[in-house]
């Protein structure tokens with residue numbers, strides 16, 4: 001109640017402070033000194049040595065020398081846009097989160113789409129997962145929903161993330177291949193990690209070669225919590241669906257486009273927005289209780305599993321519209337820092353062990369990528385909500401905090417920032433006690449039922465594409481034992497798939513990989529979320 005409606009351009013305000021327009025101005029140094037000659041360095045005679053005292057040359061070259069910052073350790077290649085999220089209907093029974101406070105309320109957003117494995121200059125149409133990261137500039141602080149275009153993930157526990165990324169990235173001795181998973185180290189790792197099977201099916205499907213960023217879904221992947229003003233909580237999964245429908249390329253198109261226009265997705269997003277064809281995505285929630293979760297035959301804390309829509313239907317809650325291109329790629333798209341730890345009152349984490357690791361990882365990497373602990377002051381990262389705390393100093397600090405008091409409690413500054421109590425963010429008091437252990441819950445051991453569900457949800461031509469993708473990838477794998485292990489793994493998904501692949505690779509069908517637990521395919525029918533929609 002009483003929440004202000006945020007206009008769709010409110011997000012411009014913090015950026016306006018930082019916008020620079022040099023058109024028609026006199027050229028100056030960084031100290032504001034007008035530059036007399038921008039063509040020639042200062043020399044002792046026209047053909048003599050360049051003088052060390054040429055501070056103008058030195059400043060210009062020094063700044064240039066430091067223009068590059070490290071690329072993201074994953075998701076290095078990306079494109080972004082501004083827009084807004086509009087709430088369809090107040091959701092106060094589920095959550096007090098600010099974007100859902102009122103029908104028609106608009107919250108500014110900045111969204112970055114990305115590939116995962118390729119370097120900053122790699123091609124857009126590689127076979128890969130796509131990142132779908134949304135920063136909501138809410139009136140109660142920034143909320144980042146850092147998702148992907150595939151609803152499940154490769155691994156179950158953050159402990160394996162560095163191994164996964166080391167396996168998928170270019171091989172360290174020769175730096176190849178730079179934007180594709182088709183190589184021994186990725187498939188070696190995959191063939192030894194049965195939990196990857198469900199994700200592999202998606203990555204070998206047409207979902208991993210989207211036609212456009214405007215035409216792909218987005219998923220928060222993990223189970224999150226929603227918490228209402230009364231402190232009641234339910235579990236939730238987040239789904240974005242493009243209103244233009246979900247469309248993919250076929251592999252031959254993707255390969256050809258990759259050569260002809262490696263910026264294909266970046267160009268498409270930019271040009272659509274310039275032309276006023278604003279990309280739109282509907283946000284839906286899958287809401288369920290802890291009791292429901294216990295009855296599922298999979299664990300909702302396991303990110304290699306989705307929740308079929310037959311078990312928990314989607315509830316549309318709002319729409320996101322991307323209506324403005326960034327002014328400056330570096331300042332906005334490159335310097336934006338998404339982080340799963342950025343949540344707001346009304347949203348909370350679950351104990352998903354992958355999510356728990358991510359809460360640490362993003363801010364940690366950004367401290368080195370963006371040069372210290374003050375990157376929240378970079379305009380694209382700074383919230384619309386006011387920031388008041390006792391944090392001080394550090395590399396590149398911008399704020400000029402006044403006064404002598406930077407601690408609490410204090411008696412010297414009557415108005416020092418006070419904690420908000422129940423009005424502020426308070427972690428949901430989820431109960432939890434147990435022995436200090438490393439291990440996995442029982443249901444995490446089943447890896448094939450949903451992979452099989454995905455396979456049978458595909459049309460025959462989509463299944464052909466999956467077989468062809470496995471064949472393309474595995475023929476680039478030199479080690480025969482790795483190829484055999486993948487086929488052995490796929491026997492637990494579908495015998496025809498495994499046999500077709502074995503035939504294509506010239507292998508005798510190996511015995512099925514001993515599985516931790518092979519459960520029958522659940523009773524529910526293939527979900528609409530599992531098949532491509534064409535409109």
Ligand code: HEM
Pocket residue numbers: 071072073074075078112113114130131132133146147148153157158159161219220221222303336337338354355357358361362365366369
């Ligand atoms: C980017 C870590 C799993 C989605 C990143 C970055 C790191 C990272 C270090 C670079 C951030 C930066 O430099 O700004 C991890 C770890 C994971 C994990 C440790 C598992 C333990 C996931 C999952 C998803 C995901 C499951 C999807 C649900 C993304 C996206 C980006 C990203 C979309 C790019 C954000 C952007 O556009 O700037 N991740 N990640 N990650 N991650 Fe993860």
